[in-house]
Amino acid sequence: SAGLNIVTPFVDRVRYIIDLREQVVSFPPQPVITEDNLVVSIDTVIYFQVTNPVAATYEIANYIQAIEQLTMTTLRNIIGGITLEQALTSRDDINQSLRGVLDEATGRWGIRVNRVELKGIDPPPSIKDSMEKQMRADRDKRAAILTAEGMRQSQILTAEGQKQSAILTAEGDREALILRAQGDRQSRILRAQGEGQAILTVFQSIHDGSPDQALLAYQYLQMLPKIAEGDANKVWIVPSEIGRALEGLGSTIGSIQGIPADTSGPRNRVDYGEPVDATMPVTASSGEASLSSAHEDVAEAIRSAEEAATPSAGVPAPTSAPDAGEQALRTEPPPTPPAPPQQ
Template sequence: MLQTLNDASLAILGLLALYILYKFLRAIRLVPQQSAYVVERLGNYSKTLDAGFHALVPFFDRVAYVHDLREQAIPVEPQDCFTSDNVRVRVDGVIYISVSDPVNASYGVTDYRRAAIQLAQTTTRSVIGRMELDTTFQERALISQSVVDVLDEVDEAWGIRVHRYEIKNIDTPRTVQKAMERQMTAERDRRAVVARSEGEQQSTVNDAEGQKQELINQSEGEMQRRINEAEGRAQEIEEIANATAEAIESIADAVSKPGGEEAVKLRLAEQYLDTVARLGRQENKVLLPADLTRYDAVLSGLALDDFALQPSGAPTAQGDGAAPDAEDSTA
């Protein structure tokens, strides 16, 4: 019996020795990088262990909380939300946070992950409840920023830092999706009609502008043509007038010279005879003066009224009552 008791005592002492050894070994801690260990001594907060080697007091100190200081992506489970126009949508997302104060993360909240998820869900429901359905798809950034702003208010108390919140999906019932598809189709058709009408309107305006510009160009061209013709006629008249004036001056100079008057009379007589001959050719007859010896009458430029055509074709002079000296001649 005594031997049995000794054996039992040795076993208990051995177990106690192993337990003490285990406690001493557990008192030695190697903290990894980007980690923080919260140590309690006799149930009270003692210190926070950073990365590296640390030795604790066995049986007095213990690591109560272990925190990962890296940024964490925590999924937010899908939840049903109602918009301001009473449409049910299902929203889920991802929240990105990290532990900034291990002590507050340990004692400021029971579970900072779950608390952050719950706060993100309630804020999302509140923000979506103030929006219409169409606005929720357009204002995802506003919803995310609202969640981040609310979580920022508890950062210090909970010992966490919220980096961002992203909405993954906004799902609507099938009936609402069909209604939205019909609305989008109608909107696209309306835009197509508006674009086509605006194109036709612009085309009409362009055609009218083109016709207007064409008429303006034609009128300006016609105006310029008339101006050019008028300037040409004016220049022509001016040139003729200058030439006539020069000719008259030349004739006046010639007449004033000796023998000039006789030359002028001779020239007039030649023109007179040419005129008579031309008229005769037009009438198919030969016109002769009643008295060829009247040189003074010829030189004075007798009018054609001094001659009369007889039915037989012989011209007679209507003058001083002199008898015709020329014989009748037919062409």
């Protein structure tokens, strides 16, 4: 018993000194076969305490060896009923089963097993490689799943963003089109109003000016250079009213210059020279010389045209009577210039 004891010399002697504290015993690795016929090496650690020194001394010769053998047999029995994967993932269940069996067996020896731990479970190298590959594949699978989930979430968020962006862009385009249409409408209205006012102003000006055919012919002559611009072929349609207006305009110019208008013969353009200032004195000889020179130029132009119209060289062209216009230009005497103003 624990405590102070009296030993009688030569009668009593101390047989064993037993430590009543909790003890830790680590057993060497033992090969164990699992349910799926795999040999694994298992290390165990046992925490026990001697509760009855008399029973631990006289009930069993070597309680540590007995605990070791009992632990190995119980461990083989438990591991043989489970697979390797269960053995690796169910250590707590194995510890509880070992403790229950050992505590029941060592109770009559005066020993109490407090805890049993599996320090290590080592499968064969081939199984380790397979487990490593499986572990790597499982991790790759989880990584792929996580990556796919991330991509899915990213695509969803991107699609949502594009949707919102498209909606905002469409709304902006709609507002811009509405504003642009309103601006175009206002611009066309203002342009139409301006054109209407311009037409009214021009019409009023024309009405107030009382234009005649000569003015219209003059405006037509001013527009001819603009019509003739460009290299494309053009077809001009000249109204008959314009022709009559040009005839009237030619008659007016001829009467101003002192040359009678001839509507029956061909029209020939006559260069009347530079305009004469009415305030400058003009002598009769200079006016007559200018008119004579003009008549000579016209006659020379007519002769050149007749020579150009000759069919071929060496064949005389048939002579024709001069028309009324040419006869008028050749026979009509020049008008008498006005007398110079008195100084």
